[in-house]
Amino acid sequence: MSPGPGWRRRGAQWSALAPDAEAMRALGAEVAAVLRPGDVVVLDGPLGAGKTTFTQGIGTALRVRGVVTSPTFVIARRHPGPGPALVHVDAYRLGTTVEVDDLDLDADLADAVTVVEWGVGKVEGLAPDRLEVRIDRPTGAEPGAEDPEDPSAGTRTVVVRGIGPRWAGLVLPPA
Ligand SMILES: Nc1ncnc2c1ncn2[C@@H]1O[C@H](COP(=O)(O)OP(=O)(O)OP(=O)(O)O)[C@@H](O)[C@H]1O
Numbered sequence: 557m558s559p560g561p562g563w564r565r566r567g568a569q570w571s572a573l574a575p576d577a578e579a580m581r582a583l584g585a586e587v588a589a590v591l592r593p594g595d596v597v598v599l600d601g602p603l604g605a606g607k608t609t610f611t612q613g614i615g616t617a618l619r620v621r622g623v624v625t626s627p628t629f630v631i632a633r634r635h636p637g638p639g640p641a642l643v644h645v646d647a648y649r650l651g652t653t654v655e656v657d658d659l660d661l662d663a664d665l666a667d668a669v670t671v672v673e674w675g676v677g678k679v680e681g682l683a684p685d686r687l688e689v690r691i692d693r694p695t696g697a698e699p700g701a702e703d704p705e706d707p708s709a710g711t712r713t714v715v716v717r718g719i720g721p722r723w724a725g726l727v728l729p730p731a
């Protein structure tokens with residue numbers, strides 16, 4: 557694993573670098589440490605940014621069962637664990653507002669940590685308090701942007717912003 561330089565605060569935002577997928581999972585695990593049942597995390601960023609990879613780190617930290625993958629054929633998948641379950645939602649194909657009914661889950665989201673990929677602009681009604689995580693790949697001449705051997709490789713930036721009273725005073729760990 558290649559750890560990044562840790563989380564840095566910029567105003568109300570926390571940002572970190574993930575040089576590779578393992579580092580992205582480590583960042584997910586660090587965010588998982590501040591999550592409680594009922595929390596909603598909204599992941600944003602382009603195709604292949606690393607949203608599912610980040611969610612894998614959350615799943616590992618919560619010690620949930622099952623492999624966290626892109627929930628391609630379902631909108632949401634629930635991974636039970638010894639603590640809060642992980643509800644992993646892919647809102648890509650949900651056109652507009654996401655309602656709890658759309659998720660087709662038997663369980664109550666209050667007992668789970670819910671992570672929604674492509675949820676920006678869709679889950680705000682479901683989750684007035686939420687942690688927004690924006691993942692980007694550097695473009696252009698930035699270091700790590702291009703690897704001709706593996707076009708999906710490269711450092712990602714991760715920016716976390718807490719919205720609502722639940723997230724006042726959010727602190728993420730430095731390296
Ligand atoms: N620094 C990095 N951080 C995260 N993933 C990386 C990194 N470098 C390479 N990768 C690779 O990039 C891919 C990211 O895929 P992932 O499915 O996590 O993205 P996604 O944002 O969920 O995509 P989608 O928009 O299709 O849901 C994985 O194959 C991962 O191994």
Ligand SMILES: [Mg+2]
Pocket residue numbers: 607608609626673
């Ligand atoms: Mg994904």
